[in-house]
Amino acid sequence: MDTLTITELDTEKKISEAFPVMNQLRTHLNEKEYMELVAEARDKDMYRMFALYDQEDIVAVIGFKPMITLYYGRFVWVCDLVTDTDKRSNGYGEKLLLYVHNWALENNYKSVALSSGLQRYDAHRFYEEKMEYGKASYVFKKSLHE
Structure with a gap:
């Protein structure tokens, strides 16, 4: 019997319950900052979060947003x-990434894109070899408040 389910994290309670897993990726955030950023991103930027549950336990979390740019079009x-x-x-x-692929197709988006930290070699191998993502560009960042 499959005990895995994917659920949208669409309440403060659900979003808060995902913090321990999300914090493994976003280690720079405390729970208060995380909750504030998720709320603002959901309100202003169409950010969506989903969790993969194994029975009652969150085992993985994904956050994404639909976008339109001249480079990628609808993605x-x-x-x-x-x-x-x-x-x-x-x-x-x-499973979560395939869920987002399907969500994108169902909502008329043409592709899925992401960035991954330079040091995350295992993630790169996963995206390129397992999920068949291609490298499209470099992402550059300049901090304005140091």
């Missing part, structure tokens, strides 16, 4: 994807 940007450290290599990230 979905994956902002966050993390599997609980103790649950990795079980196909959970793949």
Whole structure:
């Protein structure tokens, strides 16, 4: 029997329950900052979060937003994807990413894009080899308040 379910995190309670897993990726955020940023992104930027549950436990979380740019056209940007450290290599990230692929197709978006930190070699291998993503560009960042 399959005990896996994907659920949208659409309430403060559900979003808060996902913090321990999300914090494994976004280690710079405390729970208050996380809650504030998720609320603002949902309100202003169409950000959506989904969790993969194994029975009652969150094992992976994905956050994404639909976008339109001249370069990509209509696409979905994956902002966050993390599997609980103790649950990795079980196909959970793949299940969530495929869920987003299907969501994008159902909502008339043409592609899915994401960025991944330079040091995340295992993630790069996952995206390129397992999920067949191609490198499209470099992402550059300049901090304005240091």
